[in-house]
Amino acid sequence: MNDLEKYMLRKTILELLLKIDQGGYSHLLIDHEIKAKKFSEKDVALLTEIVYGTIQRKLTLDFYLEHFIHTKKKIQPWVWMLLRMSVYQMVYLDKVPDHAVIHEAVEISKQRGHKGVASFVNGVLRNVQRKGLPDISEIKDDAQRLSIETSHPLWLVENWIEMYGYETTKKICIANLQDKPVSIRIQPMRIEMEDALAKLKEEGYRVRRSRIADQGIVIEQGNILKSPLFKNGFVTIQDQSSMLAGIMLDPKPGMTVLDACSAPGGKATHLAELMENSGKIHAHDLHPNKIKEINKRAEQLQLTIIDAKQVDARN
């Protein structure tokens, strides 16, 4: 990667993080940028890792930065975001050396701001590098420490501690930070479980049946997006835990079901499968542009009982 490409990649990451911070949908924005800029597979992996990592560790990163910057209010949002994504790389990514992260952050600051911003960014990041990070374990309050350590909102951690106790809450928060394997759901009206497993193995995937959802398959190795089974709508991507919602609802063929917050249609299509594509599913979502995502997924899986419409569930 030459300097211009590296700069373009980091600049794109910064723009993406700013758009997502203003309420944009991360997967749609990332997908759009990847297609528009034609990044290599390696760059796409790095971009995805930095964008999602910076979002996931936001509260931890802000705690680190606030230790070095005491006048956060005066800092422009893009400068703070640039610092956040730079500290993310310095703390969590081994593959990019600190000096390269700092150099690129300074270059972006010069281009987007001016020399003063660049020297501020340089100063903060060099301080992080020289002085090291503040110690989170010194936070006395259990909920506050867990919130910062695992980057979960304080109100949520407090609620969970009240409901499940500290030890279980800690396990939940830590589990949330771990990478989960991708799982898929078979469309049982189009393919049998044994056939799907055999075909995926033939295609070179390492797979196993889900232990918690009858239609679920866990992909232990391989990019499922490239499989003809996925491309042709015999399977769809869905977390195993999300499959439990449909299983618990246990809808029967012929029923009428309302899914009030439906896009992109993971659960609505699952319900249609459980109902053997007989009955009606009203699939609503607030955002008009997301309705086509529900329709697209239903079409791919050859499910016809889903009526997707833009409706605000609050009305």
Ligand SMILES: C[S@@+](CC[C@H](N)C(=O)[O-])C[C@H]1O[C@@H](n2cnc3c(N)ncnc32)[C@H](O)[C@@H]1O
């Ligand atoms: C986590 S997603 C739902 C995922 C979906 N159930 C599935 O299984 O694929 C939440 C959705 O709720 C929608 N939403 C948020 N507020 C809403 C509202 N007031 N009325 C309708 N939809 C809403 C969002 O646009 C978003 O698409």
